[in-house]
Amino acid sequence: MALKEGIAQYVRRFGLADMLDETALAALRLMRYGKGDLIIRSGDDVDAVLFVVEGEAKAYNSLDNGQRVLAAFYQPLDIIGEAELFSSQRYALSVEAMTSAVCLRLGVDTILAGAKPDCRLLSYICGRLGSKLTDRFKADSINLRYTVETRLAMYLLASAGDKGFCHAGLGDIADFIGCSYRQLSRVVRAFRGKGILDNIRGTLVVRDGGALELLADDLYTHTKQ
């Protein structure tokens, strides 16, 4: 099996034969990017995974409030796009080259063809880990960039859902959205005053889900897509 010269040198340097079989190695494609080029675009269909072999890149997402959250800096031999591989149809983040960069591209078809019935537990675990990673990144972006009002609204919409109530204690919610019990207590009081929420014996009951969605500042409708 003869790889192209450029690909072969990276495969040797990074020991990629240790993780890729011959079919996958033969399917690698060399991609070059200039500084500032988009390597993948948030929202595009998931069609490949990329191994960074030269240069540096960054993954980020923009929020509705105009702010940006930077998820990761990449260097060789980081992987781009593996989080969405088994868990999503769309890339969750944009990745941009910070220097000129080189990646080896491996198409999703090749990876999925190699995911045999013997590997179904690992495929499942990959899918769960990928979902956890993207969900956690989304939640933390909100927790870092929005007020506690918006964060509580988002948390309630996600966890109360259709049943309209939520058993978690305020201390646990504060630790989950990353604020103090005191500030959460203020916001719960404000929501109670506006008729959005009641707390009945340790349970938060949603009285006005529409108002929560407004407070969530369009974040909720985006998340549900």
Next chain:
Amino acid sequence: MALKEGIAQYVRRFGLADMLDETALAALRLMRYGKGDLIIRSGDDVDAVLFVVEGEAKAYNSLDNGQRVLAAFYQPLDIIGEAELFSSQRYALSVEAMTSAVCLRLGVDTILAGAKPDCRLLSYICGRLGSKLTDRFKADSINLRYTVETRLAMYLLASAGDKGFCHAGLGDIADFIGCSYRQLSRVVRAFRGKGILDNIRGTLVVRDGGALELLADDLYTHTKQ
């Protein structure tokens, strides 16, 4: 193949035969927990993965400043412990039952025995995803719970490392640690005034790594374990 009655009913209810082969199914063990019981303890050796089949649980970690960060709420059919499966020797979080709960336990030996050479790419991807998840959780815990000073110190210790400098622009660093450019600029100025940092033509140069470690408030030494 005859599973125990209790296990068989959960396997049927959740379709676990779709992801587990007969060897793995035979290795499942039923675990019962009371409310408040520790299901896994942060720092313990990774010896199993658990499928939640009844009840609810929460994963959390405590920080050196006495605050706590809650990583996830679990319900059926969430998995506990899979993030550390291929990426760590130790569980990164403690998981506690919030109600009485039932889990199906699958020992790591069984999973690793099933991870054949055909599956080595998936194993590798699982390992990378698991690392990303635990690393990202750690970074975000710090970003949610510590001042920008500590966050910048931690970021610099991680990214400048032994080479003592760091090319990322201040805008990107602000987006990565989740603060405004203005506040980051204040902190950089303060560090410059204390002789800890210089910025030379877009590069941050560390002048006093020891001072950074002190500012990192013992977080750095913990992370390096």
Next chain:
DNA sequence: ATCAGAATAGGACATATGTCCTAGTACGCG
């Protein structure tokens, strides 16, 4: 029923932080 600890609630005060603005410097392109 009683008690201790956990959870909830809110006041007072301080500050870490963000927004908005102006100004200066660096860099890339034509």
Next chain:
DNA sequence: CGCGTACTAGGACATATGTCCTATTCTGAT
């Protein structure tokens, strides 16, 4: 070289938020 854009830097002001405290209610164990 000149210009436009991106990046850095800091002032002024406002506020979201956390710490620390006291008080009340709830829950589980004896």
